Structures are given as structure tokens and as C-alpha cells.
Amino acid sequence: MPGVKSFSACVQDLMDAWIESKDGTEAADIYQAAMLPLLPNMILAVVDWNSPGAEAFSVEFVRRYSVATKVLDFLTLQEPFEFRSFPDQEYLKHTAIPALTEVMTQKRPSLSKGSVNFGHCKIVYERLLVPQKSETGRSEWCIVLSRIDLLLPEVSGFESDGIDLSILQLLTEGATQKEIGLRLGLSPRTIEHRIDRLKGRVGARNLQHLVTLWIASRLEDVC
Structure with a gap:
């Protein structure tokens, strides 16, 4: 600036x-x-x-x-x-x-x-x-x-399984839900349901908020 x-x-x-x-x-x-x-x-x-x-x-x-x-x-x-x-x-x-x-x-x-x-x-x-x-x-x-x-x-209760982790990682890389489904061999509907479940679990308002909360939860252990 x-x-x-x-x-x-x-x-x-x-x-x-x-x-x-x-x-x-x-x-x-x-x-x-x-x-x-x-x-x-x-x-x-x-x-x-x-x-x-x-x-x-x-x-x-x-x-x-x-x-x-x-x-x-x-x-x-x-x-x-x-x-x-x-x-x-x-x-x-x-x-x-x-x-x-x-x-x-x-x-x-x-x-x-x-x-x-x-x-x-x-x-x-x-x-x-x-x-x-x-x-x-x-x-x-x-x-x-x-x-x-x-x-x-601060984030609590961010529990995820292996598929959830893959979805979250791909979201941080800018992948769309369709691209995530193709990569994981799952239907877009399944990906959507999993994302909605994750959002509801941690109170995320949208995809960007979900990714931010996931990153914040990971940082609790490293800094």
C-alpha cells in the first residue's frame, strides 16, 4: 500500500x-x-x-x-x-x-x-x-x-472421517463439489450431503466459512 x-x-x-x-x-x-x-x-x-x-x-x-x-x-x-x-x-x-x-x-x-x-x-x-x-x-x-x-x-467438535478429510482438503484446493465427487468416486449428491453435515456440525454458514473453521481447528494443535 x-x-x-x-x-x-x-x-x-x-x-x-x-x-x-x-x-x-x-x-x-x-x-x-x-x-x-x-x-x-x-x-x-x-x-x-x-x-x-x-x-x-x-x-x-x-x-x-x-x-x-x-x-x-x-x-x-x-x-x-x-x-x-x-x-x-x-x-x-x-x-x-x-x-x-x-x-x-x-x-x-x-x-x-x-x-x-x-x-x-x-x-x-x-x-x-x-x-x-x-x-x-x-x-x-x-x-x-x-x-x-x-x-x-475457536472451533470445537470438528469431527471428520477419511472421506470428510478428503473433501475438506480438496475444498481448500479450490475444487468444486462435482470435481470432488469425480475424484472420490461419489455422487455430487453424496458430497453435498456430507458438506451439509459438516457445516451443521460446526455452525458454518457457507463453504468458505467451513474451510476456515477446519483450518482453524487444525491450527489448535500446531500454534
Whole structure:
């Protein structure tokens, strides 16, 4: 996209700005390096930690995730908030707080990739954490730059036999129901019935949704 920075370019600019910064530099002076329009699947935020205890973390969003989705209510989730009032405390306890505490205590940036279950979906992401430089105690703020690569609904009950697996695989390859029937030696009507049964089992609205839910169910075991 013309005039839009890639995640890699933003990472480099933020790291350069952090390296050149002095003790006591404000977060805004560093994240200005990434203030050109970002891709819609990227988030830029600042986490403040001004009081003792991890529950005292608070977040302000500078650039928000803006990809259209119905899986999560990003409009609400990206309002400024304190950790103690966030709805998913398990996510904070096991994912966000450990990562932020480590980076802000060690006062060194961290670039990572990973996946996390949040709400009723799986998020695959890449993330840069850039903490405040401090010659005395821990950092009091941390810049968070994150790119969401995949946002998929959690899936349960996706049971399938060998024929179902072949149908699903061929659907991911773009095959039509007629082509699948010819390949498997089954009538188009049989293929249609099996697809309808799979859709009903997992609540898929159409073929595209069915394939997406199947892929999401497979990713539960690998990321």
C-alpha cells in the first residue's frame, strides 16, 4: 500500500529511535518514528506502569487495528483501559503481564512471534516491545507494536472421517463439489450431503466459512 509502512520498517524505525534516545525520553518522542499510516492489521500502543503491582498497568492506543471483523469487538477493546478492569484476566495473567514485566524490568526491547487464545478466537501475531530507558529503576512505560497475521474463531467438535478429510482438503484446493465427487468416486449428491453435515456440525454458514473453521481447528494443535 503506497505511503504505508510495513511492520519490518516500523520495527527498524522504532529500534533506531530507541537506540538514539536518552534516559528520560518520553514514549511519544520514540513512537513518532512509526507515525506514518500503518497497515490496518497493526496496533501501536503505550503501556504505562507508574504504580507498584502489575494490576496497575494502563494502556493508551496510538494506532488501532482496523481490519473489518465480527470475531472480536476491537472498537471496545481498543479504548484506553487499566489492566484491573480488562474483561479477559486470564489473557493478562498468562500472556501480557509476564511479557511486559520482563521487558520493563530488564529494560531491553523484545521482538517475538506467537499465538494466543483470546476470548473465543486464536490470534497469530508478531510483536515488538520497546521499554523506557532508565538508569535507576524499572521502565515506567513500554511501546507495543503488534501485527495480527491471523484472527480465527475457536472451533470445537470438528469431527471428520477419511472421506470428510478428503473433501475438506480438496475444498481448500479450490475444487468444486462435482470435481470432488469425480475424484472420490461419489455422487455430487453424496458430497453435498456430507458438506451439509459438516457445516451443521460446526455452525458454518457457507463453504468458505467451513474451510476456515477446519483450518482453524487444525491450527489448535500446531500454534
